[in-house]
Amino acid sequence: AAIGSSGAKARDGWSSRSAFILAAVGSAVGLGNMWRFPAEAGANGGGAFVLFYILCVALIGLPILLSETLIGRHGQSSAPESVRRIAKESGKSSHWDTLASFGVLGAFLVLSFYCVVGGWVLYYIGVFAQDLFSTGVTGGAFEGRPAGDIEALLPSLFGNGGLMVGLHIAFIAITFYFVSRGVSSGIEWVATWLMPAFFVLFLLITIYGAFTGAFSEALSYLFTFDASKLTGAVMLAAVGQAFFSLSLGVAGMMTYGAYVGRDVNLAGTSGIIAGADTAVALLAGLCIFPIVFAAGLEPNGGPGLMFQSLPIGFQSMPFGSVVGLLFFVMVFFAALTSSVSLMEAPTAWLKDKAKVTRPMATLIVTVAALLLGILAALSFNDLSDFQPFGFIPLFEGQGMFDVLDTVTSKVLMPIGAIMTALFVGWVAERRLIDSENGLSGGLEKVWLFLVRWLCPLALITILIVGIFPSIL
Ligand code: PFF
Numbered sequence: 095a096a097i098g099s100s101g102a103k104a105r106d107g108w109s110s111r112s113a114f115i116l117a118a119v120g121s122a123v124g125l126g127n128m129w130r131f132p133a134e135a136g137a138n139g140g141g142a143f144v145l146f147y148i149l150c151v152a153l154i155g156l157p158i159l160l161s162e163t164l165i166g167r168h169g170q171s172s173a174p175e176s177v178r179r180i181a182k183e184s185g186k187s188s189h190w191d192t193l194a195s196f197g198v199l200g201a202f203l204v205l206s207f208y209c210v211v212g213g214w215v216l217y218y219i220g221v222f223a224q225d226l227f228s229t230g231v232t233g234g235a236f237e238g239r240p241a242g243d244i245e246a247l248l249p250s251l252f253g254n255g256g257l258m259v260g261l262h263i264a265f266i267a268i269t270f271y272f273v274s275r276g277v278s279s280g281i282e283w284v285a286t287w288l289m290p291a292f293f294v295l296f297l298l299i300t301i302y303g304a305f306t307g308a309f310s311e312a313l314s315y316l317f318t319f320d321a322s323k324l325t326g327a328v329m330l331a332a333v334g335q336a337f338f339s340l341s342l343g344v345a346g347m348m349t350y351g352a353y354v355g356r357d358v359n360l361a362g363t364s365g366i367i368a369g370a371d372t373a374v375a376l377l378a379g380l381c382i383f384p385i386v387f388a389a390g391l392e393p394n395g396g397p398g399l400m401f402q403s404l405p406i407g408f409q410s411m412p413f414g415s416v417v418g419l420l421f422f423v424m425v426f427f428a429a430l431t432s433s434v435s436l437m438e439a440p441t442a443w444l445k446d447k448a449k450v451t452r453p454m455a456t457l458i459v460t461v462a463a464l465l466l467g468i469l470a471a472l473s474f475n476d477l478s479d480f481q482p483f484g485f486i487p488l489f490e491g492q493g494m495f496d497v498l499d500t501v502t503s504k505v506l507m508p509i510g511a512i513m514t515a516l517f518v519g520w521v522a523e524r525r526l527i528d529s530e531n532g533l534s535g536g537l538e539k540v541w542l543f544l545v546r547w548l549c550p551l552a553l554i555t556i557l558i559v560g561i562f563p564s565i566l
Contacts, residue, residue, distance in 0.1 A: 105170075106277040107353035113278075114354050115363055117285040118163075120431030121346055122371035123292070125211050126339040128425045129400045131375040132382045134335050136393045140315045142323035143332050144379070150336040151372050154552060157544040158342050158511045160364040161518040164530045165194075166351020167360065172442040173197055173345035176352060177517065184523035193513035197345030200506035201439035202459065204344060206466035207498040208436055209269065212429045213261025213471070214401060215422055217251055222405075222419035234414035241389075241406045248401045258471040266464050269433040273441055274456040277353050281434045288427040295424040296374065299417060300381040306411050307384025315393060316379050330560020333553065334503035339371055341435060343510030344502065349439045359532035361541075385411070400425075437463070470495040488561055504560065512553045519546035 108114040135143050169176020173194035181190040222235065229237045236244050251257060272280040303309070337343045354360070382400060383393060385407035393399075404421070408414035437459055444455040469477065473493030482497075483489040488504070489497050518527060519542065533541055 108282060108355070109278055111355070111358045111363070113282050113286060114350070114358060115366055116289045117282060117431070117435070118341075118347065118350050118363070118367045119370045120285040120289045120428075121341045121350060121435035122339060122367055122432075123289075123374045124428045124432030125208065125215075125425070126335070126432070127371065127375040128378050128382075128428055129211065129397070131335060131339060132379050133396055133399045134331055135316065135379060136399055137396055138328045138331050139320070139323040140393070141318040142320050143328055144316050144376075145319050146324060146329055147332040147336055147375075148372065150333050151340065151368055153544060154333065154511070154549050155336045155340045155342060156364060156368045157541055157549055158337075158514055159340055159347060159368055160361055160531060160541065161514050161545055162342060162345075162347040163351035163354065163360050163364060164527065165514070165518065165522075166348040167354050167356075167358075168526060168530050169348075170352050172352070172446040173348040173439060174443060175446050176348060180522050180526065181517075183526060184521060186521050190513075190517055190521060193510065193517060194345050194348060195443075196506060196513075197343065197348070197510045198440050198443045200344035200502050200510060201346050201436050202463060203466070203498050203506070204338075204502050205266075205269075205433065205436040205440070205459075206463040207470040207495050208429070208433055209266040209463065210258070210262045210467050210471045210495065211397075212265035212269075212426070212433060213258065213263075214248075214251065215426045215429055216261050216264055217257070218247075218401065218405070218422045219419065219426060221247060222415060222422055226415045226419055229415050231416055232413060234411055235405060235408040235418045236415075237409075239409075241409070244406050244409065245398075245402045247405070248398060252474040255472050255475040258474065259468050262467050262471045263464060265429075265433070266460055266467065268430065269437050270456055270460040272430075272434050273437045274453045276452060277438075281438060284434055285431050288431055292424055292427040292431075295420055295427075296377070296381075299421055299424065300377050302417060303381045303384045306388070307407070308387035309380070309384045311387045312380055312383035315383060315387075316376070326556070326559030329556050330504055330508075333508060333556050333560075337507035337511060338503045339375055340368060341432070343507030343514070344436075345439045345443075345510070346435045349442050350435060352442070360530060361532035361537070466498075470498055505557075508553050508557050512550050512557075515545045515549035515553075519550075 108117060165176050165180060166173065169179045171179065174191040177194045178188045178191040181188050225235055272284050274280065341347050382404055386393060386403045389407040389410055391403045391406060405418060408418040411417065437456065440459045441455045444450065444458060445452055473480065473495045478493055481491065481493055484491060489500060492500060531538065531541065
């Protein structure tokens, strides 16, 4: 399925506009929505975080998303090469490609710890499947077992270094399989089958949660705005989450943009992608918190929310073991459509740079991310004292898993986004930008203003206040 880009030789790409939308929504919707968003909202005080998050998506995330896909489509290449081409065409220094090289590095780093969490999802699929066989369809999950037992599943997984590494390898191997098959027959296949399945399951489980759980309590927790809770750290967390969730700042969307046909309106599709991603994040909150509140548990965030509190919630619900199993299968679908995009960014780069075949490039990226991910997986157990960056305040007390998460979402993604905004707003030639963005009139002016001024200034401010809170 080649795309018809003005006379260029047929290259691998999305077979249609809807394939692109599904793949990009698949990249955006993932563990970031289902696991990280509710956990971050819980850890950062609920409503203040959520509302600031929505603001970040609309005013910063969306304009950057359009900028990234636009760079990709115009450059028709891996992210750094696309930036270099546009810089050259605009008569500017080709060194701007460094911005996208950092992005490629960022995607690689996210991939390494993302597949570790993907491994936990595989584990919970196994746990719920086993439970379903023993308790039957109608009962709640883990019938007759004390809540403490269910809660202990996660620490006991974390304590088992060998199992953590094995699950990580399994998840990254599945990702490798699809990426090595190429864009139209591998990545697109995953997106077009798994994303619709995800949406069906997601709607069913959310409706189920709304009827059987503490829905109104969750609603007021997520949407009550308390301005006093909006600190610099909370704002940085919200911006970081917005980028993580929209797959921005790490060359992922630039890479996907390169496979889009010329007939696609990028502004319109960016709106659909950002809208769908935000809707899923909010609904994930409205799916998970009612179940957690109904079980009388605290909403405090962190990794335990989805993997500990939620399974306890499923215990007291009718059909809990089936719904629990379907829930984790659905999260697996969402995670896989994201991990393929994380792997594609460095793979496309390597394929370009080293002139190797796709399977070879995919293999090299996989092995490297697998090794780094092992360090992340072991930071929960055997290597918990290995804190090589602990001397930097931002990484104080963090093992490799947390360092990778923090450095990507709170440093590389915001910096990648600032550079993208500056590049599109000030460096690239206007004519070229105008011909790609699919906007006209007032909307185009608004977008240019956001990209030129608001995005860079707001992001620089948030980065500084978030990283150095003491200056305030
Ligand atoms: N957006 C994905 C999620 O929310 O889980 C994670 C992600 C995918 C981040 C691809 C960055 C990326 F390039």
